[in-house]
Amino acid sequence: MTDFGLSEEHRELRETVRRFAQDKVAPVIGKYYERHEFPYELIKQMGGMGLFGLPFSSEFGGMDGDYLALGITLEELARVDSSVAITLEAATSLGAMPIYRFGTDEQKRRWLPDLIAGEKLAGFGLTEASSGSDAGRIRTTATLDEATNEWVINGGKVFITNSGTDITSLVTVTALTGPDEISAIIVPSGTPGFTVAPGYSKVGWCASDTHELTFDNCRVPAENLLGQRGRGFAQFLSILDEGRVAIAALATGLAQGCVDESIKYAKEREAFGSAIGGYQAIQFMIADMESRAVTARLAWRDAAARLVAGQDFKRAAAIAKLHSSTVAVDNARDATQIHGGYGFMNEFPVARMWRDSKILEIGEGTSEIQKMVIARDLGLR
Amino acid sequence: MKIVVLVKQVPDSGAERNLRAEDNTVDRASANNVINEMDEYAIEEALRLQEAHGGEVTVLTMGPQRATESIRKALSMGPDGAVHVVDDALSGTDALGTSKVLAKALERLNADVIICGAESTDARGQVLPHMLAERLGVAALTGARKLTVDGSQLTIERQTEEGYEVVTAATPAIVSVWDTINEPRYPSFKGIMAAKKKPVETLSIADLGVDAGEVGWAGAQTTVKEHTKRPPRSAGQKVTDSGEGGVALVDYLSSEKFV
Numbered sequence: 001m002t003d004f005g006l007s008e009e010h011r012e013l014r015e016t017v018r019r020f021a022q023d024k025v026a027p028v029i030g031k032y033y034e035r036h037e038f039p040y041e042l043i044k045q046m047g048g049m050g051l052f053g054l055p056f057s058s059e060f061g062g063m064d065g066d067y068l069a070l071g072i073t074l075e076e077l078a079r080v081d082s083s084v085a086i087t088l089e090a091a092t093s094l095g096a097m098p099i100y101r102f103g104t105d106e107q108k109r110r111w112l113p114d115l116i117a118g119e120k121l122a123g124f125g126l127t128e129a130s131s132g133s134d135a136g137r138i139r140t141t142a143t144l145d146e147a148t149n150e151w152v153i154n155g156g157k158v159f160i161t162n163s164g165t166d167i168t169s170l171v172t173v174t175a176l177t178g179p180d181e182i183s184a185i186i187v188p189s190g191t192p193g194f195t196v197a198p199g200y201s202k203v204g205w206c207a208s209d210t211h212e213l214t215f216d217n218c219r220v221p222a223e224n225l226l227g228q229r230g231r232g233f234a235q236f237l238s239i240l241d242e243g244r245v246a247i248a249a250l251a252t253g254l255a256q257g258c259v260d261e262s263i264k265y266a267k268e269r270e271a272f273g274s275a276i277g278g279y280q281a282i283q284f285m286i287a288d289m290e291s292r293a294v295t296a297r298l299a300w301r302d303a304a305a306r307l308v309a310g311q312d313f314k315r316a317a318a319i320a321k322l323h324s325s326t327v328a329v330d331n332a333r334d335a336t337q338i339h340g341g342y343g344f345m346n347e348f349p350v351a352r353m354w355r356d357s358k359i360l361e362i363g364e365g366t367s368e369i370q371k372m373v374i375a376r377d378l379g380l381r
Numbered sequence: 382m383k384i385v386v387l388v389k390q391v392p393d394s395g396a397e398r399n400l401r402a403e404d405n406t407v408d409r410a411s412a413n414n415v416i417n418e419m420d421e422y423a424i425e426e427a428l429r430l431q432e433a434h435g436g437e438v439t440v441l442t443m444g445p446q447r448a449t450e451s452i453r454k455a456l457s458m459g460p461d462g463a464v465h466v467v468d469d470a471l472s473g474t475d476a477l478g479t480s481k482v483l484a485k486a487l488e489r490l491n492a493d494v495i496i497c498g499a500e501s502t503d504a505r506g507q508v509l510p511h512m513l514a515e516r517l518g519v520a521a522l523t524g525a526r527k528l529t530v531d532g533s534q535l536t537i538e539r540q541t542e543e544g545y546e547v548v549t550a551a552t553p554a555i556v557s558v559w560d561t562i563n564e565p566r567y568p569s570f571k572g573i574m575a576a577k578k579k580p581v582e583t584l585s586i587a588d589l590g591v592d593a594g595e596v597g598w599a600g601a602q603t604t605v606k607e608h609t610k611r612p613p614r615s616a617g618q619k620v621t622d623s624g625e626g627g628v629a630l631v632d633y634l635s636s637e638k639f640v
Contacts, residue, residue, distance in 0.1 A: 009570070009573050009574050009577070012454075012457065012568075012573045013570050013573055016567050016568055016573070019567070020567050045567075048566060048567075048569075049566075049567045049568075049569050050569030050570055050571055050572075051570075053569075053570075053571075054570055058571065063569060063570040063571045063574075064570075064571065064574070065570045069570055
């Protein structure tokens, strides 16, 4: 595996997370997944390791790391399991990051330390039932009640990660605060009028927390506005650009996990008198899978390097997200094929990876949206 | 409270390990060298003591230059600094010689509590804590599965085959721990970054006032005369079930005293 660009500290972080994923996550995650249960105990341990603070400053209890450190961590987690990886990804780059980037000092001091410690989680409410890729067409409204100096929020959000756990402290929602004016507003968990529906029955990511949210005359103080009024759309686009680098790392991890599991299985499983790993049909499949995983890694590392260096990374992030998610789906399909009937059994990690892979081509910008971003960045309008 | 943790670099017990043909010592050059597993529990216990009672945690290692890697790893978990005794003359030192060197280093460190793993996975002698206690004239609380501190009073639960014994002693003392005592933490990224900047003092045996003749091959009181590789696993015994298979299995288990 290529190590280029990784400092000794990053390599050590990778080794630590790998050890954690193998020793602590792998033995127990299957049961959580089967029961559609959120793995609080694992999340707590990840918090203790400082993983939720990776891209944040130590001023708020963070690790003073960067998106490269976060990506490495997500890749190693997803190599074993995507539910804990997406929980971390959503908590950091979607949950805490908007407050870190756009919050007032008061908002940062109030919310960030718990989020960064992994003791609390935040959700990011953008998608609505009738607006996904076309995220500017949201219908949720927030009206300022000048008498009480409160936002009155009405509407609903769908597919919101980390929005309904026992430790969710807030959800940042985007809402129309005027005609063609989108703003972001912090809604603390438990605010009257804010209802969290029971968790979805999902195809994959079954040990992660995802809910539909409704807001019915939900009132929050005017100072809960996050960032500038009317800048909500631009803010979440920049948050999603960074998030794509993280999701690409996660997808690369899943793709690599498929390779790991397939090599192990191909060496053990015998057919027609010898291990199937000796047959060219299997060898070529695994060689293709490994090649795809490596190129996916190159793509997300390139995007992360640009992001960390403060360069324009929009196109690189879209390419990395597009490519790595395609690779994840391809590798999951092939790994399942190599495992034969066992690959269709939920108790095998590759079955989980197969179920977890498809969403990667959809969440945080579909593949089609990534292609739009890339084409526009190439000057095609 | 001043706490010193003894950390040894050993060949990874999860991989194949060998003794060198020429001198019957552990082949460390070709091995994947890691922190002795039990020592991670000792580090964790030291950090928990520090969190509860304040003070300072220092890692003490005797070993070749490459043991620095393990020292940095240990420091990334949280200790404040380390002392590395490194000297070419130490090659070939046995347990008695090791205890002599470490005791000299410990005299300089003035610890209230010395914590170490109950054994190392390479030698598994379990003698070092006792030797150190004897040389330093401090109490030895060995084989702990639990440690509590009340002022200058240390109490351990010593793990035995039948259960446990409660043993107490006043500081200064040496405590050796089993892997039942806690769950070692994983280093955080901040810990990994900080470990690079923590002070690591290196000492030679001359710094400690130990004569080269007392350690190494020359000073060794024990020698390994020969070694043989563990025989490969034999094929085992096949029981064909022709209606009496269960009985045959029980007979076998009973002959091996499993039932």
